[in-house]
Amino acid sequence: MTVTTTMRKLTIAKAMAEAIAGEMRRDGSVLVLGEDIGRLGGVFGNTRGLLEEFGPERVRDTPISETAFMGAAVGLATSGMRPVVELMFVDFFGVCMDAIYNLAAKNCYFSGGASPVPMVLMTSVGGGYGDAGQHSQCLYGTFAHLPGMKVVVPSNAYDAKGLMVAAIRDENPVVFMFHKALQGMGWLGTVKRSITDVPEEPYTVPFGEAKTVRAGRDVTIVGLGASVHTALDAAETLAAEGVEAEVVDLRSLVPLDRAAVVESVRRTGRLVVVDDDYHSYGVSGEIIASVAEAGHGLLRAAPRRVAHPDVPVPFSPPMEHHLLPDAAKVAAAVRATLGEA
Amino acid sequence: MTPSARELVWMYRTMVRSRCYEETLAGVYLEGKRPVFNMAAGPIPGEMHLSNGQEPCAVGVCAHLRADDAVTATHRPHHIAIAKGVDLNAMTAEILGRRAGLSGGRGGHMHLFDHRVNFSCSGIIGQGMGPAVGAALARRMRGEDAVAVSFIGEGAANQGAFHEALNLAAVWRAPVVFVIEDNAYGISVPKTDATAVPENHVRAAGYGMPGHRVTGNDPVAVYEIAGEAIARARAGAGPSLIEIETWRLEGHFIGDAEGYRPEGEVAALRARDPIPRLRETLLAKGVLTADEEEKLVAEERRTVEEAFAYARAAALPDPEEAFEHVFAEGVRA
Numbered sequence: 001m002t003v004t005t006t007m008r009k010l011t012i013a014k015a016m017a018e019a020i021a022g023e024m025r026r027d028g029s030v031l032v033l034g035e036d037i038g039r040l041g042g043v044f045g046n047t048r049g050l051l052e053e054f055g056p057e058r059v060r061d062t063p064i065s066e067t068a069f070m071g072a073a074v075g076l077a078t079s080g081m082r083p084v085v086e087l088m089f090v091d092f093f094g095v096c097m098d099a100i101y102n103l104a105a106k107n108c109y110f111s112g113g114a115s116p117v118p119m120v121l122m123t124s125v126g127g128g129y130g131d132a133g134q135h136s137q138c139l140y141g142t143f144a145h146l147p148g149m150k151v152v153v154p155s156n157a158y159d160a161k162g163l164m165v166a167a168i169r170d171e172n173p174v175v176f177m178f179h180k181a182l183q184g185m186g187w188l189g190t191v192k193r194s195i196t197d198v199p200e201e202p203y204t205v206p207f208g209e210a211k212t213v214r215a216g217r218d219v220t221i222v223g224l225g226a227s228v229h230t231a232l233d234a235a236e237t238l239a240a241e242g243v244e245a246e247v248v249d250l251r252s253l254v255p256l257d258r259a260a261v262v263e264s265v266r267r268t269g270r271l272v273v274v275d276d277d278y279h280s281y282g283v284s285g286e287i288i289a290s291v292a293e294a295g296h297g298l299l300r301a302a303p304r305r306v307a308h309p310d311v312p313v314p315f316s317p318p319m320e321h322h323l324l325p326d327a328a329k330v331a332a333a334v335r336a337t338l339g340e341a
Numbered sequence: 342m343t344p345s346a347r348e349l350v351w352m353y354r355t356m357v358r359s360r361c362y363e364e365t366l367a368g369v370y371l372e373g374k375r376p377v378f379n380m381a382a383g384p385i386p387g388e389m390h391l392s393n394g395q396e397p398c399a400v401g402v403c404a405h406l407r408a409d410d411a412v413t414a415t416h417r418p419h420h421i422a423i424a425k426g427v428d429l430n431a432m433t434a435e436i437l438g439r440r441a442g443l444s445g446g447r448g449g450h451m452h453l454f455d456h457r458v459n460f461s462c463s464g465i466i467g468q469g470m471g472p473a474v475g476a477a478l479a480r481r482m483r484g485e486d487a488v489a490v491s492f493i494g495e496g497a498a499n500q501g502a503f504h505e506a507l508n509l510a511a512v513w514r515a516p517v518v519f520v521i522e523d524n525a526y527g528i529s530v531p532k533t534d535a536t537a538v539p540e541n542h543v544r545a546a547g548y549g550m551p552g553h554r555v556t557g558n559d560p561v562a563v564y565e566i567a568g569e570a571i572a573r574a575r576a577g578a579g580p581s582l583i584e585i586e587t588w589r590l591e592g593h594f595i596g597d598a599e600g601y602r603p604e605g606e607v608a609a610l611r612a613r614d615p616i617p618r619l620r621e622t623l624l625a626k627g628v629l630t631a632d633e634e635e636k637l638v639a640e641e642r643r644t645v646e647e648a649f650a651y652a653r654a655a656a657l658p659d660p661e662e663a664f665e666h667v668f669a670e671g672v673r674a
Contacts, residue, residue, distance in 0.1 A: 027673065031482070057482065063512060068505035071471015072478065075489070078461070079411060079479035082673070095501075098468045107461070109666050111454035112444035115461065116669035147667055171669035 006200040011184020013045035015157035015198050016122070016176075019164035020047065020084055022202040024054050027082065030168055033060040033069055034086030043088055044124050044183045066096035070121075074103045077119040082168060087123040090139045090177065104173040105148030120167045122176040125153075126226055126276060128324055129180070129188060133312035136320075140224065140275070141282030143175045144253040150174045150207055151253040155182065155228035157196045159251055162205025169204065179225040191229045208255030212264065216244035219270040219334050222261055222287050224250040227274040227325055230306075234274075234330035245334060253283065258290040262298070265291050269300035270337040274325050279307040301340035304333040342568035344561060346628045348404050350637075352560050353623055355403075356396040356616050358641040359420040362429070363391045365645050366419070366436070370595055378596050384437055384653070387449055392420040394558070394590035397615045398522045399424035401555075401563025401585075402490060405571040411476035411489040413469030414462035415522075416451045421492055422462070427455040433648040439655035446658045447666065467493055467500035470519065474510045477517035481577070488516040488574040495584070496527030498541040507548040507582065516574035518567070519582045524589035529601040545582035552582045558615050561622075590614070 010018065024030045032047055032054075038061035041048030051059040062069040066087060073085040087093060093100065100121065108116045127136025144151045150172055154160035160178065167174035182194035213228060214235050223231040228249045235245040246264050250257065265271050271291055273284040284305035291298055306325040314320050344352065366389070373383030380387065392399075395417070403424035406412065414421040422432055428443070435442030436450045443454055451464035459476070463469050473491035480487040497503055498521060510517050521541055525532050538544065545552025551573075553566045563585055570581035588610040592599045599607070623629040629637070 060513075063505075063508060065505040065509055067502045068471045068474065068509040071468065071502065071506065072475030072509060075411070075413075075472030075475025075477070076479045077475075078472065079459075079476045081475075081479045081482065083475075098465050098502075099471055102465055103463060103468065103472060106452075107454065108669050110444050110448035110452040111456065111461075111666075112442075112447060113666040113669060114444075114456045115454050118669075118673070150668070166672070169672040171671055171673070 007197040008200070009195050010157045010198040011190065011195050012154060012157050012160040012178055012182050013048070013184045015161035016046035016164050016178065017048050017050065018198070019161040019202070020168070021050060021053060023165060023168040024050070024058065026202070029080060030082045030084065031058040031060065031076070032084045032086070033062050033073065035062055035064055035088050037061060037086050042086065044178070044180065045185055046122065046178065046183070047086070066092055067099065070096035070099040071103070073119050074099050074107070074117055077104070077117045078107060078115050082118050084120040084122060084168060087121060089135050090123040090125045091134050091137050093139065100149070101146045105146055108172065109148060116171045117173050118171045120164070120174050120176055122178065124180050124183070125177045126179040126181050127313045127320060130315060130317055130320065132315040136313040138277035140177060140253060140277045141286070143177070144283065148173070149254060151177065152207060152251065153177045153179070153225040153253060154251065155225055155249050156194045157198050159205050161198050162203050163251070165202050166204040166207060177225065181226045191226065193229055193232065205251070207252045208257050210251055210257035210260035211249045212246060212260070213249045214245065214247040216246035216268070218244045218268060219272060219337060220246050220248060220261065220264040220268045221272045221274060221330065221334065222248045222250060223274040224253070224283065227276050230325050230327055230330055231274050233327035234334065237327060237331045238334055243334065243338065256286070261287055262291055262294040265298050269298070271299060271303040272330060272333045272337060273303070273305045274330050275305065275307040276325050277308060278310055279305065280310050282307065301337040304337055306330050306333050342565050344404065344564045348564070349623060349628050352400040352404055352564065353619050353629070354637055354641060355400045355424050356560065356619065357638055358644060359396045359399065359423045360393060360616055361641050361645045362423060363393050363419060365649055367391065367595060369649060380596065389450060389595040390417040390593065391591040391595065392417045394588040394610065394614070395522050395524060396420045397558050397560035397563050398492070398520065398585045398587050401560045402520055402567040404564055405568050406490065407487065408458045409485065409487040411459040411473065411487070413473045413489070413491045414460070415469070415492055415494055416462070416464040417494070418451070418453055418462040422453055422455070422460055425460045426458045427453065427460050428457070429644065429648040430651040431455070433652035434655045437652040437655070438657065439652055440658045440662065441655040445662060467497035467502035469493070470502050470506035471509070473517050474506050474513065474515050477510070477515040477574070478513055481516055486575045488518065488571055490518045490520060490571070492520045492522060494527065495521050495523040495525070495532050495541055496535065497521070498544065499536060507545070507550065507580070510580040511548045511550050514577070514579040516577065517580045518570045518574055519580065520567070521582070521584040522587050523584050524587050526589060526593070528593045540584060542582060542584040550580050550582060552584070554584045554586070556586045558587045558613070560615060560619055
């Protein structure tokens with residue numbers, strides 16, 4: 001038997017929609033709910049075509065009522081369904097967090113494993129387009145901090161499809177955080193590198209496996225989502241200076257592939273973490289702590305982080321771009337680590 | 342819709358079981374906590390919210406429910422859990438933090454889950470309502486006639502979740518019934534200081550669904566109204582809201598000095614305790630003889646004693662078991 005694989009270049013938005021459609025065809029218990037995910041196809045395009053194929057019973061436009069529909073998703077998931085629920089902007093979590101972190105994340109534990117909550121919470125993250133601090137946050141650390149939820153962050157369309165298929169098939173709540181700068185929506189602009197070859201057939205990208213997206217011997221740059229591309233841009237600049245940066249794409253925050261980061265740093269001896277989430281108490285600190293805990297002598301220079309400072313995301317472009325990580329800041333951080341010892 | 346003799350006896354038996362259960366529980370809870378109240382000490386640490394006096398809400402509603410109907414309950418869950426048929430031994434073991442408990446001791450009394458009868462509860466006010474809407478929708482999407490019931494206190498009617506869940510349930514015509522146990526207090530704050538309308542059932546009108554108020558903390562009256570609402574939901578006619586006047590015969594939690602309650606209020610409510618009232622009715626109607634009633638009470642006492650004996654004899658968890666069940670294993674093939 002020959003298996004033919006059809007590859008096309010897709011945006012993350014189309015890859016997500018294709019993953020969901022494939023799982024809906026395969027499993028009648030999968031349904032999608034959220035704001036504007038039906039007729040509109042999702043504000044960020046990731047549910048386009050689903051209503052037309054699966055109808056309004058399985059593709060449900062909800063009222064702007066996150067507390068109710070996030071709670072309903074928990075009830076659906078504990079009653080044999082597999083909801084994929086969209087929180088349009090992650091910044092909206094404040095109006096529905098109880099259902100997420102007290103119910104979805106704890107029901108499995110509080111039931112001794114008898115009532116798992118197989119739901120996918122997909123949510124857009126990130127700024128850079130002047131939407132200010134209630135529609136531009138990443139909040140990776142906020143969700144990854146709380147036990148009981150898996151958290152994944154794709155940087156490209158191939159991973160987005162594979163992570164989404166894996167998320168829908170997982171028996172646990174999975175928070176799928178997609179970055180607006182990578183989504184492939186015309187009005188937002190898109191990092192071209194995020195548009196990749198994607199097989200038409202369903203496949204999974206396993207959770208907890210980081211990926212080395214660029215090999216290098218001099219420094220390890222760790223990123224996730226959009227910051228992987230910031231890191232790659234910086235690596236290109238540095239290569240022209242004779243510095244070979246290794247770039248690690250975390251892909252999954254819970255579970256976290258600490259070993260991949262440690263193994264890379266063991267070879268390079270230098271670490272820069274790029275995260276467009278807030279600087280303190282977040283992913284960047286966790287990665288550095290993981291390396292520090294792995295043993296003495298791994299780092300030949302102090303680790304650096306390029307993250308959003310601990311202030312709200314401002315509206316006016318000169319201020320917003322001053323705070324966001326970019327390739328120049330990452331390259332400067334790398335040079336600083338190289339300048340030591 | 343009036344209860345049959347069999348249903349009346351079931352309601353009475355279940356109320357007696359719940360009351361015996363909580364009286365025994367209160368005694369066990371206080372072991373080792375005195376002379377100065379120490380919440381962390383004794384065989385049952387943590388807060389303990391008793392439901393004595395609120396049994397009519399649980400039995401009047403659950404008399405109409407099957408194992409496949411879902412119930413979400415509150416931080417005050419025992420009477421509802423018992424009426425829904427949660428395994429009494431496993432529930433007691435859970436409350437005593439034992440490995441044989443419903444979750445192996447991870448949840449305790451505010452987080453009781455029994456998937457065999459589709460019962461769950463949560464300690465956060467009003468937050469079981471959204472899940473009940475989803476549980477109801479799941480059942481309808483599969484073509485089943487099962488329903489969901491969400492129990493809340495009257496304090497929850499001021500939560501955003503209450504209003505959002507009622508709206509979503511009505512928009513989806515979900516087979517769900519929302520039941521307010523109106524015991525007139527949100528911890529210490531009386532309803533009159535917390536709620537803009539004297540009665541919450543009127544709020545159903547804002548969401549295009551029927552709203553009912555049942556007065557007098559009367560299990561038979563609850564049975565009648567709940568029967569209509571649940572039948573309506575099963576038939577696909579959509580959600581309802583029921584507000585039940587009920588009485589909290591205890592403090593918010595064991596150890597609550599209740600200085601906020603008017604003098605004589607609890608004594609007056611105890612004089613109208615719904616359990617002796619139903620007993621008198623059943624004896625007067627000849628549904629039970631005095632001998633049968635005495636036997637029933639003795640049976641329930643024994644059932645409760647056995648549950649506590651089972652729980653006390655059960656092993657405590659190994660501390661390392663705290664690391665289990667954070668995530669479910671496996672994926673759907």
